[in-house]
Amino acid sequence: MVEFEFTAEQRALREVARDVCTRWSPEAEVRRLMGTPEGFDRTVWRRLGADVGLLGLAVPEEHGGAGAGLVELALLAEETGRTLLGGPLLGTVALAVPALLAAGDDAVAAELLPGVLDGSTVLALAATDDRGTWAPAQPSVTTDGGTLTGGQAHVLDGAAADALLVLAAGEQGPALHLVDGGAPGLTREVQSGLDLTRRQARLRFDGVAARPVGSAGAAADAVATARRTAAVVLAAAAVGSAQRLLDSAVEHARTRLQFGRPIGSFQAIKHRCADMLVDVEHARSAAYHAAWAADEGTDDPALAADLATVVTTEAHLRVARGTVQVHGGTGFTWEHPTHLHYKRAVSDAALLGGRAAAAARLADAVLEPA
Template identity: 50%
Template sequence: MDLTFSDEQEELRSVVRAFLRDVSPQEEVRRLMETPSGHDAAVWTKMGAQLGLQGLAVPEDLGGAGAGPLEVGIVAEEMGRTLFGAPFLSTCVLAVQAILAAGDPGCSRELLPGIACGVTTATVAFSEPGRPWDAPAEHTAVRRADGHWLLDGVKELVLDGAHADLVLVTARGEQGVGLYAVSGDAAGLTRTPTRTLDPTRKLARLEFSATPAHPVGRGDAGTRILARVLDHASTMLAAEAVGVAQHLLGTTVAHVKDRVQFGRPIGAFQAVQHACAHMYVEVESARAAAHHALWAAAADSPDLPLAAGLAKAYCTDAAMRVATEAVQLLGGIGVTWEHPAHLYFRRAKSSQLLFGSTDLHRDALVRRLAEPAGA
């Protein structure tokens, strides 16, 4: 496994970083987090038209770039640096991976070109009240009536669910758990924004009442599709967490160089130096874990579930530890509303919980490692 990025991938990183620096300064992050959708539609369109980021993982014959998890992970990491407000994780990771995993050529031709060009935003609704993130659908059912598929049930904690143009829903039918496509303006669909700790990441509760839907793939493939989606989502969330931690490290180091106490910069004190060194180790260790998971995803390795779970657990925990240390070293300014440290702290905490807590992922790792070889 080659653990280095190519010149083209590093160029992608540079281009994305420059783009985000222009469109996602802190004042814009704060403005957008107070809006219902959490993102600027014009910037999303520009991102698709000029950079083609929405279509990175979409096959070329369907309007995309035909790239893979490495390139998408680079973008996710850079977006974590700026807390970029856009439905990238929900649309370009969850939805794209769900459609590709379904193996339905007709649905791919229908759904993926709109995503690739930045016209369609999408998400996957799979979490149900009181059930683990990775549990198959039990309280959302699909039925056939008068030649139409209809959905009934509730999904919660749906990423960008209140405003997505397309919602892919896991639901249980006669064949088992399947994946179904629902238009964002479908009859019988009620979407309620969920207030959370992290205002830069929008979640919603979706209620379906005889809501028209269309099957995506086989009617019994939902559990397999969901497992694939969560592996990729965990990997990208890990990459994003690296970006969050890297930004906090840079901000903190700059602060301790400039902040003078007792006649000298506080960065000259050994205790502060040790704290910054620990933050650096956390960031680089998280980077290694995230990049390993990205390469596993790019190689479609059978070890992806292990790599993704490990990366998600470690990287989000590392981002939280770095965020905590950053607030401590920033001092009084670190706990003010005006300083962005609390927004990165909130993002780190929400990432720990999104798509399953770190404890859930570590428990899953233990179970997988305990399985007999070849099981």
């Protein structure tokens, strides 16, 4: 397969995703959901799963999914990023589901995936420590074989999750454990963050009953696989957000008059918009290259995912700043939508270990052998 040549089915998928995201996630609804406890509408999430069938795009057919790939999931993510659609796409679909599948526990997968795919179950992957460090070598949650004790921070969709896959340290090393969202001894607290459209939580386990998922030896690889998948999804969503910002800036430059002329006719604005376009296209290339690398093996998937993280986070931030500048005074106001995407860009740069960690892995992979 040649990269960046979308099939007719993939183009149709993008149209469907754009249609539902535009209709179900207008700006007014995004702002309303920012003030709710969960930050998303479960009815809309169930419609995405049961009615439209978008939540199982990258899940194999033997597990009830569509059997597509990461490219298709990236197309969906780009459209959700464009409209800031609320929902656990990153926490459930891109993180928890790949970890569950990679763990190789078919019994637990058969139990959880039907609800996840129809949108009735929110599953979260809790793979941080009590400071929010991603995939720590020594997890701050421990297990005695049947219960969990300890704490974790900055767990994506951790407060809204109906079930959790928890990385915990045991006698045989780190392992994944399944915890019911309403289990006695489990305390969940929403953490305040810059991006109110994507929720994170602090979890505390006080003798919480848990069931092992897969083998202890598979946990590290399962979490690493989930992080790579989520990094590509996060990158694609950043492309959608950056494109929305660019479109907003260009439209404003065309219609805002100064000295009787559109401000887009001034060289400084022209150059800024041109630079923003280059950033968006560069980010899009990096994100979809990572998706194709994972699906088709056109490149090292881990290397491509880290490259996508570095490129898209930097581009997203530059485009967000540029959009604020093009809009002038209105770009700084709460009423204008630019700040919603700006906060998403800043938040994205710190997720899944952050841009710095991805850059360090790139350096180790590319510079050390050289």
